[in-house]
Amino acid sequence: MTYRGLTWDHPRGYNALAAAEKNGGPVRWDVQPLEGFESAPIAELCARYDLVVLDHPHLGEAMAAECLQPLESLFSSAQLEAFAATAVGPSFTSYEMNGKLWALPLDAASxxxxxxxxxxxxxxxxxxxxxxxxxxxxxxxxxxxxxxxxxxxxxxxxxxxxxxxxxxxxxxxxxxxxxxxxxxxxxxxxxxxxxxxxxxxxxxxxxxxxxxxxxxxxxxxxxxxxxxxxxxxxxxxxxxxxxxxxxxxIGGTGIALSQCAQVSDALRDHLMWLMSPEAQSGFIPDHDGQPSLRSAWADADVNAASGGFYDNTRDTLEAATIRPRHNxxxxxxxxxxxxxxxxxxxxxxxxxxxxxxxxxxxxxxxxxxxx
Incomplete structure (x- = not known):
């Protein structure tokens, strides 16, 4: 089964996902400009796409529109606890609302x-x-x-x-x-x-x-x-x-599932791989992405390739604040x-x-x- 996904039109937001698609991933990715990513109505995007790369301030709007699937229905509590424990700063918790998780933190930034x-x-x-x-x-x-x-x-x-x-x-x-x-x-x-x-x-x-x-x-x-x-x-x-x-x-991006997505094992496995330490420290930074796992931010090779970007800013990520998220x-x-x-x-x-x-x-x- 092939899914339609929407991300944002910049090498950091697109190249790794496009490379995963080219390597046989189950998602075909379209793009929107940064301004759309920051302000486009999330319900309209979810009506057209199975997966949407979003920023956490859209959660209040998404809750009101009931257009996302909670990820507790896809992943075990142990898997979600592992994501939470390994994500840098509040990257994971920024996507929690009303007692549920609504996106996987693919990318971390502040x-x-x-x-x-x-x-x-x-x-x-x-x-x-x-x-x-x-x-x-x-x-x-x-x-x-x-x-x-x-x-x-x-x-x-x-x-x-x-x-x-x-x-x-x-x-x-x-x-x-x-x-x-x-x-x-x-x-x-x-x-x-x-x-x-x-x-x-x-x-x-x-x-x-x-x-x-x-x-x-x-x-x-x-x-x-x-x-x-x-x-x-x-x-x-x-x-x-x-x-x-x-x-x-805190900024960054999360991958969310719209209500219209019918989740298969292949999609679940693909999302697990994108969040894995191997992909986060290898495939994603190798394809212009900005990982969300703390282990990737501390990785010596990842830092050497980025002029120390992650080492130099990690304290900021760890201390970052979550902005308001109401509808x-x-x-x-x-x-x-x-x-x-x-x-x-x-x-x-x-x-x-x-x-x-x-x-x-x-x-x-x-x-x-x-x-």
Whole structure:
């Protein structure tokens, strides 16, 4: 039996799955652009595909639409416990909701620091050092699409490492204002080169031009750290506040099964193989993928081939925070990012921004609860 799957159109999201298909795998993969992956309605995709590669913030929307199959019906509790124990950071738990698992964490990522080693003498460790460095004018921010809001959340995670937003909790206005103030200071001095680009476009620009030396928060893409590029990038842990842990928001991708998929043993075995230590440390990184198993992130060969990408950012992944996932969150994330870009561009004060963000969040939750 052949299944139809949808993933995202980038070597990190597609090449390993396409190679598995070519090697006789049971899934035929189509692609969508990054913007579709970040915002396309999950129910519409599940109506057309058996498998969907998704990001965990879509779970609330998927729960409301009842368009996914819980994976407890496919895998034993021992198998799921093994996945949970071996996944890096909260990659596994980000796909748990309502007491069930809804996707397998194929790929792990979070916002980390990207830099050009030929343009940076000393790697900054904390936000004070990043702000000071930004005065040079060659520090950039990732603000396009949902990433303005995600950058704010990552700074909040550094300021308050115990913050848990995964179940509807929301930081208080004083923390929001402090986080926005850091973003505002950076924006004042930051390079405006490539400001409207998504993370892929921004990293591509950074690796082909000399006007951006550092991006303090951007989702890590191992592809830009590998040898063979004229100007390879280096990735490091996200900035800290003082001696605290790096603050970041977990990303990555999971493979979910739509309600229309009729699962065969061949498909179950294929998914088990994709999550196996052998595939995660070999086949997936060999085909431009970014594995989710902790063992792959610690593997010496995998690190040697990636310029130390995994070693340099593993602490960030392990400490990463899960963002909100309620039904309606995707729309809020887009609206919040648009508001933040406007606030930064017009220099609105931090307390006003914090109050408005809180108002927007609670209005979004209330609207969906009444729908």
């Amino acid at each position: 916002q980390v620091m990207a830099l050009r080693p030929d343009l940076i003498d000393t790697v900054p460790k904390n936000w004070d050092e990043v702000v000071a460095l930004s005065e040079s004018g060659n520090v950039a921010l990732s603000l396009a699409g949902p990433h303005a809001f995600l950058s704010l959340l990552s700074i909040i995670a550094a300021l308050e490492p115990t913050t848990d937003m995964s179940n509807g909790n929301w930081p208080n206005d004083s923390v929001l204002a402090r986080a926005y103030s850091i973003l505002q200071q950076l924006f004042t001095h930051a390079s405006k080169a490539a400001l409207g680009l998504n993370p892929i476009g921004l990293l591509e620009h950074m690796s082909t031009h000399d006007d951006i030396a550092l991006i303090p928060l951007i989702y890590g893409y191992v592809n830009y750290a590998r040898g063979g590029r004229e100007k390879p990038l280096r990735f490091h842990d996200a900035p800290r506040v003082g001696a605290g842990p790096p603050g970041s928001i 309606g969150y995707i729309a809020f994330q887009s609206d919040a990012s648009a508001y933040l870009r406007m606030a930064l561009d017009t220099d609105i004060d931090a307390n006003t921004v914090a109050a408005r963000m809180t108002e927007m969040f609670h209005a979004n939750r209330l609207e969906r609860s009444l729908a």
